[in-house]
Amino acid sequence: MPVNISVTNKPRVVIIGGGFGGIELAKKLSREDIQIVLLDKNNYHTFQPLLYQVATGGLEPDSIAFPIRKIFKHQNNFIFRMAEVLRINPEHNAIETSIGEIEYDYLILATGSRTNFFGMTDVATHAVPMKTIPEALNLRSLVLQNFEKALLTVDLPERDSLMTFVVVGGGPTGIETAGALGELKNHILPRDYPELDINKMQIHIIEKSDRLVNAMSNQSSIKAEEFLKRFDVNVWLNTGVTSYDGKKIIFSNGKQLLSQSVIWAAGVAGASIPGLGEKASFGNRIKVDCYNRVAGHANIFALGDVAAVVTAKNPNGHPMLAPVAIQQGSCLANNLSRLLRNEELIPFQYQSLGVMATVGRNHAVVELPFVKFQGILAWFVWMFVHLMTLVGFRNRLVVFVNWTWSYFSYDRGLRLIIRPFRKPL
Amino acid sequence: MPVNISVTNKPRVVIIGGGFGGIELAKKLSREDIQIVLLDKNNYHTFQPLLYQVATGGLEPDSIAFPIRKIFKHQNNFIFRMAEVLRINPEHNAIETSIGEIEYDYLILATGSRTNFFGMTDVATHAVPMKTIPEALNLRSLVLQNFEKALLTVDLPERDSLMTFVVVGGGPTGIETAGALGELKNHILPRDYPELDINKMQIHIIEKSDRLVNAMSNQSSIKAEEFLKRFDVNVWLNTGVTSYDGKKIIFSNGKQLLSQSVIWAAGVAGASIPGLGEKASFGNRIKVDCYNRVAGHANIFALGDVAAVVTAKNPNGHPMLAPVAIQQGSCLANNLSRLLRNEELIPFQYQSLGVMATVGRNHAVVELPFVKFQGILAWFVWMFVHLMTLVGFRNRLVVFVNWTWSYFSYDRGLRLIIRPFRKPL
Numbered sequence: 100m101p102v103n104i105s106v107t108n109k110p111r112v113v114i115i116g117g118g119f120g121g122i123e124l125a126k127k128l129s130r131e132d133i134q135i136v137l138l139d140k141n142n143y144h145t146f147q148p149l150l151y152q153v154a155t156g157g158l159e160p161d162s163i164a165f166p167i168r169k170i171f172k173h174q175n176n177f178i179f180r181m182a183e184v185l186r187i188n189p190e191h192n193a194i195e196t197s198i199g200e201i202e203y204d205y206l207i208l209a210t211g212s213r214t215n216f217f218g219m220t221d222v223a224t225h226a227v228p229m230k231t232i233p234e235a236l237n238l239r240s241l242v243l244q245n246f247e248k249a250l251l252t253v254d255l256p257e258r259d260s261l262m263t264f265v266v267v268g269g270g271p272t273g274i275e276t277a278g279a280l281g282e283l284k285n286h287i288l289p290r291d292y293p294e295l296d297i298n299k300m301q302i303h304i305i306e307k308s309d310r311l312v313n314a315m316s317n318q319s320s321i322k323a324e325e326f327l328k329r330f331d332v333n334v335w336l337n338t339g340v341t342s343y344d345g346k347k348i349i350f351s352n353g354k355q356l357l358s359q360s361v362i363w364a365a366g367v368a369g370a371s372i373p374g375l376g377e378k379a380s381f382g383n384r385i386k387v388d389c390y391n392r393v394a395g396h397a398n399i400f401a402l403g404d405v406a407a408v409v410t411a412k413n414p415n416g417h418p419m420l421a422p423v424a425i426q427q428g429s430c431l432a433n434n435l436s437r438l439l440r441n442e443e444l445i446p447f448q449y450q451s452l453g454v455m456a457t458v459g460r461n462h463a464v465v466e467l468p469f470v471k472f473q474g475i476l477a478w479f480v481w482m483f484v485h486l487m488t489l490v491g492f493r494n495r496l497v498v499f500v501n502w503t504w505s506y507f508s509y510d511r512g513l514r515l516i517i518r519p520f521r522k523p524l
Numbered sequence: 525m526p527v528n529i530s531v532t533n534k535p536r537v538v539i540i541g542g543g544f545g546g547i548e549l550a551k552k553l554s555r556e557d558i559q560i561v562l563l564d565k566n567n568y569h570t571f572q573p574l575l576y577q578v579a580t581g582g583l584e585p586d587s588i589a590f591p592i593r594k595i596f597k598h599q600n601n602f603i604f605r606m607a608e609v610l611r612i613n614p615e616h617n618a619i620e621t622s623i624g625e626i627e628y629d630y631l632i633l634a635t636g637s638r639t640n641f642f643g644m645t646d647v648a649t650h651a652v653p654m655k656t657i658p659e660a661l662n663l664r665s666l667v668l669q670n671f672e673k674a675l676l677t678v679d680l681p682e683r684d685s686l687m688t689f690v691v692v693g694g695g696p697t698g699i700e701t702a703g704a705l706g707e708l709k710n711h712i713l714p715r716d717y718p719e720l721d722i723n724k725m726q727i728h729i730i731e732k733s734d735r736l737v738n739a740m741s742n743q744s745s746i747k748a749e750e751f752l753k754r755f756d757v758n759v760w761l762n763t764g765v766t767s768y769d770g771k772k773i774i775f776s777n778g779k780q781l782l783s784q785s786v787i788w789a790a791g792v793a794g795a796s797i798p799g800l801g802e803k804a805s806f807g808n809r810i811k812v813d814c815y816n817r818v819a820g821h822a823n824i825f826a827l828g829d830v831a832a833v834v835t836a837k838n839p840n841g842h843p844m845l846a847p848v849a850i851q852q853g854s855c856l857a858n859n860l861s862r863l864l865r866n867e868e869l870i871p872f873q874y875q876s877l878g879v880m881a882t883v884g885r886n887h888a889v890v891e892l893p894f895v896k897f898q899g900i901l902a903w904f905v906w907m908f909v910h911l912m913t914l915v916g917f918r919n920r921l922v923v924f925v926n927w928t929w930s931y932f933s934y935d936r937g938l939r940l941i942i943r944p945f946r947k948p949l
Contacts, residue, residue: 103678105719117934142668143940159584166939168716178719181672181941198676243567247606251529251623291593294530294603398586493929500925504918514591515568515656518943 102199104178107239109134110439113194113203115184115372117144117167119421120403121209123428125177126170131436135177136201142167142181145232146489148421149498151272154235155242155279156287156511162498163234165490183429184210187374189396194372205398208385209428212367212404212419215383225345226363229272240516241360246292260357262300265348267340268365269306270314271456273428276362277304278458281330286509303356304330307339307365312464314418315454319464321471326458340365348375367419369405381407384416389446391431400435402427408447422452457481460506527624529603534559535864538619540609540797542569542592544846545828546634548853550602556861560602561626567592567606570657571914573846574923578698579660580667580704580713581936587923589657590915591786591834609635612799614821619797630860633810634853635793637829637844640808649786650770654697658697665941666785667708671717672941685782687725690773692765693790694731695739696881699748702729703883706755711934727757728781732790734765737889739843740879744889747898751883765790792844794830806832809841815857825860827852833872845928847877882906885931939941 110133114121117139125135146163155158171177182196193202216227227238242264249261266277280302289297304311304327310320311327311334324334339351349355369384378395379385384407386394391406393399403424407416415425430447437444455477457463462479472480482502489495505511535558539546542564550560568589577583596602607621607919618627634793639655641648652663667689674686705727714722729736729752735745736752736759749759764776774780793808803820804810809832811819818824828849832841842848852872859869880902882888889901897905907927914920930936 103676141941142672142941159586160942161584161940164940164942166716169939172715172798232940236942247567250605251528291591372926446750493926493933493935496925496929497922500921501918504921508918510918514594515586515589516566517568517589517656517661 100199102180102182102196102201102302103179104136104201105134107134109176110203110204111136111202112207112435113138113201114207114209115139115194116209116211116403116405117141117179118147118209118211118403118424120424120428120520121207122170123425124207124209124402124432126174127429127432128378128435129174129176130250131176131439133176133439134512135174137167137171137177137179138182138184138201139167139179139195140181140183141232144170144490146232148271148485149489150229150232150235151275151279153232153285154229154238154276155379156239156514157279157505158501159496160232160236162494162501163489166493170490178297182370187372187399189374189376189399192398203398205400205438207403207431208372208393208399208401209403209424210370210372210405213370213423214363215366215368216363217366219340219342222343222361222363225343226361227269228363229276230367236518237416238362242280243516244519245359246288246295250292258295259299259301260346260359262295262304263356263360264300265356265358265361266302266304267361267363269304269308269336270364271312271454273304273306273364274311274327274456274458276364277302277327278330278462281327281332282459283330283511284394286513287514291514301518302330303335303358304332305335305338305340305350305365307337307351309336311336311454312454314462314480315456315466316471318471319456319473321465322464323456323458325472326462326464329462330459357389367404369407371405375399381409381416385474390434390444391427391447400431402431410446417449420454423449426450455481455484480516486523525624527605527621527626529561529605529626530559532559534601535629536561536627537630537632537845537860538563538626539632539634540564540619541634541828542566542604542831542850543572543634543636543828545636545849545853546632547592547595548850549632549634549827549857552854552857553598553860554601556601556864558864559598561628562592562596562602563607563609563621563626564592564604565606565608568657569595569915571919572655573696574908574914575654575657576659576700576704578655578657579663579701580708580937581664582704583923583926584928585657585661585920587926588680590919594704595915599894609797612797612798612824614801614824617823622704628823630825630863632856633797633818633824633826633830634849635795635797635830636849638795639788640793641788642791644765644767647765647768647786647788649839650768651692651786653788654701655792662944663787665944667705668939668941669944670784671713671720674720675717681782683720684724684726685771685784687720688781688783689725689727689785689787690781690783691727691787691789693731693788694729694733694736694761695789696737696761696879698729698731698789699736699752699881699883702727702752702757703755703788703887706752707884708936710718710817712936712939716939727755728760728783729757730760730763730765730790732762732776732777734761736761737879737881740881740889740891741896743896744881744891744898748881748883751887751898752888754887755884788853792829794832796830800824806841811820815859815869816852816872825856827856827903835871838874842874845879848874850858851875880906880909889943 216223404419453467465477571588639653878892890902
């Protein structure tokens with residue numbers, strides 16, 4: 100059954116996904132005489148770079164999420180529907196969704212990425228991913244629930260395993276999460292759980308390659324490792340995961356650890372949608388040309404994490420980063436406008452703005468196009484950039500108040516188990 | 525199996541419930557040479573008077589909840605355990621809980637109240653209560669999910685029923701919720717859902733007696749009704765509910781309404797725990813003497829909503845209000861100290877501090893011991909009192925920022941469906 104959306108004689112541009120790329124694209128098309136239909140499973144846009152702070156009790160979800168309808172409240176050519184897209188039928192210019200069928204003149208896939216467990220079903224079942232707000236809230240509840248459980252047991256190995264946290268993946272999300280757990284260990288949990296020996300709390304970060312944040316320079320990797328050690332985090336390089344059954348994690352080097360909390364930050368795959376055919380796939384992403392057009396489809400485009408712009412200069416596509424998605428959204432908006440006026444298209448060119456990651460209070464690593472630096476200045480730059488790129492003035496204000504409060508009080512307000520992750524005790 | 529709590533030779537005082545009364549009692553006992561064990565299902569204290577703001581998107585849960593461990597972080601005679609209490613065994617001075625058995629020397633029931641559906645199972649199944657933070661979040665999701673659903677249907681009576689909200693109960697919670705829905709109708713939802721005719725959004729408040737807020741004066745009732753009408757709320761007095769099947773609500777006067785959102789704010793019952801015997805019950809509360817001692821038990825006490833202090837002067841017990849619980853907590857702390865020193869006990873006397881309720885922006889009704897007033901001044905007094913009685917400076921700061929922001933922007937930030945209440949569409 101078709102979805103109830105007003106039918107006009109204007110071209111309908113359907114955008115799947117309200118992430119950085121999809122939002123940028125829809126905003127930049129505000130003056131076009133078209134009908135934009137944006138679809139997303141959630142009614143909000145998530146600012147993913149700060150998800151780990153929701154997971155570790157530094158921020159509430161409302162601070163890093165923004166209602167999609169509110170972003171577009173003054174944009175008349177825009178319609179939003181909450182829906183999951185199940186399949187694309189390019190031959191009918193239509194998509195099947197959880198709320199019915201929707202036809203399109205132009206279709207844009209901005210579906211981002213999903214957690215990649217590399218086929219390990221036991222890890223997928225027992226490890227905690229951190230890609231969405233409900234997942235971040237699960238992790239927050241898990242940490243607190245494990246500490247509550249640790250208080251109750253008199254079985255010491257069981258208690259140790261409840262207080263052992265393993266973060267898999269040494270990218271920005273991994274080091275940020277491990278560092279934040281280190282801060283909880285140093286400043287928060289000993290005050291809340293004086294009955295437990297906080298030295299028994301072990302935090303490990305596991306990285307497959309030979310250095311952390313390997314998208315950055317060697318210098319940043321070394322500093323990140325040094326910073327993590329200051330935050331009481333054990334760093335294991337050249338180590339992969341082979342299995343995890345909820346109690347015991349086994350590593351590629353044969354070693355193992357007892358831990359009831361394994362946090363999975365080790366990889367993502369493009370969140371594609373069936374129906375585009377084999378020609379359109381590139382590893383686990385969608386293959387697009389330099390105009391973000393999907394291989395083999397004239398009126399279907401893809402951008403951001405899900406898309407690999409494969410050109411001679413970029414044989415592997417661009418990194419899966421917010422700035423890439425935003426720049427592609429902006430470029431594609433321009434190209435769609437040109438397409439509607441039968442003008443020539445402009446190829447996408449990525450302008451790197453730098454990369455950064457924080458470990459914790461006063462400790463971050465930053466690489467801008469012409470300068471690299473680490474430590475307290477990097478940390479302030481990191482905070483400033485994240486604060487300024489948040490959507491919405493109210494969100495910036497609330498995050499600023501929370502960060503300032505935490506900085507001076509060494510405290511995090513948010514230690515509430517609102518929705519238990521595991522069954523309540 | 526006994527719970528793992530260190531055994532000392534000090535008297536153990538077990539408090540069940542971390543609401544206003546239980547927290548006050550534990551705090552006031554901080555200097556006593558005893559072992560206090562506080563139990564609660566949640567690891568946080570809830571500031572219930574502002575729950576309706578969480579339900580209607582004005583505040584996040586972290587602003588009105590406070591971690592119990594944090595309240596007591598400097599109190600050495602205090603132990604907290606997250607647990608549900610299943611049964612009291614007075615003959616063994618022990619309680620059965622979800623985490624095992626706990627013995628006590630003194631037991632205090634501060635379990636508060638739970639939603640009372642007066643035996644109507646269909647209403648209990650389909651109406652939304654608003655007594656806990658997860659329930660308030662459910663209501664928030666429900667309002668938004670119904671609007672999303674209303675967009676999708678072409679069946680007009682179905683759409684109307686999705687946009688019709690019925691609040692049952694004309695006490696403070698009822699009028700505050702209805703008023704907040706009125707504000708959503710006037711300022712927020714029309715901007716977010718321009719495709720829907722906002723005039724189809726109907727808000728009804730249903731009250732069994734002949735006036736709203738009947739714990740207050742007639743003058744306040746009349747003003748509250750007048751204020752609600754300004755916020756587009758239909759007021760139905762002398763009207764009870766006889767059934768609700770999730771689609772159709774039938775009233776005691778035979779009238780009926782199609783509504784997919786019935787909010788139940790019509791009554792509470794004391795949340796007692798089995799094991800105290802028949803002598804200890806007084807309607808749906810626990811009968812206690814003027815020292816809060818449970819009838820028939822020398823070392824068991826009850827306070828707050830769950831307790832009815834039945835004396836010649838107060839044949840029906842005191843109202844179920846936060847100030848009553850706090851004052852009883854304080855009085856009982858003093859009496860327990862006296863008991864430990866074999867001194868004479870002091871009878872509880874309630875000092876009324878007044879009652880207040882708000883309808884919405886610039887509209888509240890306030891009754892202090894010597895003065896009654898309504899309108900904008902009452903509204904500022906209401907805000908000031910609630911802000912100042914919140915636990916924690918950070919919470920006060922965040923609430924103040926949110927309220928100030930909402931006041932000037934006519935906006936509420938929190939329109940995120942984080943945990944869908946009903947199955948996602």
